[in-house]
Amino acid sequence: xxxxxxxxxxxxxxxxxxxxxxxxxxxxxxxxxxxxxxxxxxxxxxxxxxxxxxxxxxxxxxxxxxxxxxxxxxxxxxxxxxxxxxxxxxxxxxxxxxxxxxxxxxxxxxxxxxxxx
Amino acid sequence: xxxxxxxxxxxxxxxxxxxxxxxxxxxxxxxxxxxxxxxxxxxxxxxxxxxxxxxxxxxxxxxxxxxxxxxxxxxxxxxxxxxxxxxxxxxxxxxxxxxxxxxxxxxxxxxxxxxxx
DNA sequence: TTACCTGGTTACTTAAAGGTTACTGTTACT
DNA sequence: AGTAACAGTAACCTTTAAGTAACCAGGTAA
Numbered sequence: 001x002x003x004x005x006x007x008x009x010x011x012x013x014x015x016x017x018x019x020x021x022x023x024x025x026x027x028x029x030x031x032x033x034x035x036x037x038x039x040x041x042x043x044x045x046x047x048x049x050x051x052x053x054x055x056x057x058x059x060x061x062x063x064x065x066x067x068x069x070x071x072x073x074x075x076x077x078x079x080x081x082x083x084x085x086x087x088x089x090x091x092x093x094x095x096x097x098x099x100x101x102x103x104x105x106x107x108x109x110x111x112x113x114x115x116x117x
Numbered sequence: 118x119x120x121x122x123x124x125x126x127x128x129x130x131x132x133x134x135x136x137x138x139x140x141x142x143x144x145x146x147x148x149x150x151x152x153x154x155x156x157x158x159x160x161x162x163x164x165x166x167x168x169x170x171x172x173x174x175x176x177x178x179x180x181x182x183x184x185x186x187x188x189x190x191x192x193x194x195x196x197x198x199x200x201x202x203x204x205x206x207x208x209x210x211x212x213x214x215x216x217x218x219x220x221x222x223x224x225x226x227x228x229x230x231x232x233x234x
Numbered sequence: 235t236t237a238c239c240t241g242g243t244t245a246c247t248t249a250a251a252g253g254t255t256a257c258t259g260t261t262a263c264t
Numbered sequence: 265a266g267t268a269a270c271a272g273t274a275a276c277c278t279t280t281a282a283g284t285a286a287c288c289a290g291g292t293a294a
Contacts, residue, residue, distance in 0.1 A: 015148055056284075
């Protein structure tokens with residue numbers, strides 16, 4: 001990567017786009033939820049509640065709703081005895097994985113840098 | 118990218134690393150500040166204040182301080198008439214650019230996806 | 235009938251992030 | 265003497281994010 005001067009306006013678009021992406025990833029829980037859904041392709045509400053340590057049902061419900069609106073996950077209601085609900089990453093949501101990998105790689109380097117290498 | 122099952126513990130490390138990276142990038146202003154410092158290699162406090170629209174001196178001061186602690190930027194006090202201070206990305210901070218590029222690319226796709234393609 | 239499971243919602247409270255305004259100290263200009 | 269630029273600080277207030285606890289509806293099983 002080289003430092004490139006933005007041809008006027010380009011910079012702002014890029015900053016907007018980064019913020020769009022960040023909106024989807026920020027908060028205390030979203031990344032953990034995405035990770036769970038990477039690991040177990042399909043997962044029920046109460047399972048995710050157990051997988052993501054510390055999250056409350058309120059927060060989980062809220063985050064899942066947001067992520068569904070953002071088309072990152074798909075919600076499926078199953079016609080079982082006590083109704084169960086499946087959540088899974090959409091094909092599109094799975095594209096986040098490379099973004100997350102990238103962040104994670106930098107984060108690992110960062111920790112080394114700060115903690116003293 | 119394929120969905121890979123984490124060999125136990127790997128997942129948690131990755132999630133931690135992503136959160137480490139996010140800590141550095143979240144908040145309303147940090148990405149804009151980094152962008153400004155990408156564009157003009159060196160920049161004074163009052164200039165950044167003008168470049169980043171809407172930021173207050175309090176916030177700018179706070180964010181710059183944090184970013185300096187995280188070794189992303191370098192602060193240089195110049196011995197001029199009214200003292201001026203230069204801020205610039207460290208070599209290490211410049212590595213964030215590929216991360217930001219990645220986020221931005223996904224963000225652009227995301228906006229298309231949500232707004233209706 | 236009472237109690238429990240699932241997947242939530244609602245109301246209330248606390249903690250963190252961010253905004254606003256005013257102020258400091260230094261030098262220089264008029 | 266008064267004002268202005270620079271790089272911040274401090275005090276105070278508002279907004280947003282998150283936590284806690286109770287509750288609800290539909291169905292099951294004892």
